[in-house]
Amino acid sequence: MNNLFNLDSGVMGALSKLADIAIVSVLWLVFSLPIVTIGASTTALYYTCVKVIRRGRSYVWQSFWKSFKENFGEATILWLFILGFSSVLGLNIHFTLQMTGTFGGILRGVYFLMGILLIIATIYIFPVLSRFSMNKSSIIKMAFLLSIKHLPFTLPMTVIVIGMVVLNYIIPVLIFVSPAVTILLCSLPMERILKLYIESSEDETIDEWYLE
Numbered sequence: 001m002n003n004l005f006n007l008d009s010g011v012m013g014a015l016s017k018l019a020d021i022a023i024v025s026v027l028w029l030v031f032s033l034p035i036v037t038i039g040a041s042t043t044a045l046y047y048t049c050v051k052v053i054r055r056g057r058s059y060v061w062q063s064f065w066k067s068f069k070e071n072f073g074e075a076t077i078l079w080l081f082i083l084g085f086s087s088v089l090g091l092n093i094h095f096t097l098q099m100t101g102t103f104g105g106i107l108r109g110v111y112f113l114m115g116i117l118l119i120i121a122t123i124y125i126f127p128v129l130s131r132f133s134m135n136k137s138s139i140i141k142m143a144f145l146l147s148i149k150h151l152p153f154t155l156p157m158t159v160i161v162i163g164m165v166v167l168n169y170i171i172p173v174l175i176f177v178s179p180a181v182t183i184l185l186c187s188l189p190m191e192r193i194l195k196l197y198i199e200s201s202e203d204e205t206i207d208e209w210y211l212e
Helices: 010-032 038-054 060-097 101-131 136-149 151-170 172-176 178-198
Strands: none
Touching (some): 010 038, 010 060, 010 178, 038 101, 038 178, 060 136, 101 151, 101 178, 136 151, 151 178, 172 178
16 A cells, blocks of 8 residues: 555556646646737647656746746747638638639638648647747748648647547536647657657757657
């Protein structure tokens, strides 16, 4: 029985991971409340989930706050771009739904395709930002190219994200753990992809633990 509650036991390790998942999920929620900070908060969430929960490095608060501060400017601008572009796209789709005929159908198809591309590229944007020091246009370009090039990995990640959003709608209390769970599941293929480019990158700011 004593071994069960030993700090090095499997049970305690699992409980510690669960606690970290809940804590970082709550941090993401709190830091996302202003809405405009969702990008920085998501970047910090990805960074912390991989570094602390998956790799066992550092602590949740320290890692989250470090990433949030360092990427706040770029992440916020990127998020506002995504928010603005998706708003315009949504209005255009709504407008074309009022149209009839072949031309209206073609426009709807084009806008829906653009929406899908925006969603899959967004899945990559903040993980890429958490890893690489690049300007905003390069991050968007890299995220878009990775989402297409690694489509067999992109599709299941998209299903995970959409599926978790639906689950949160059905069971709202999941919001206290679902942000970290979603990131952890997506990080399994995402890390395999990013590692390919980290190993060939000349960016001296990349931490060694990324390659583990």
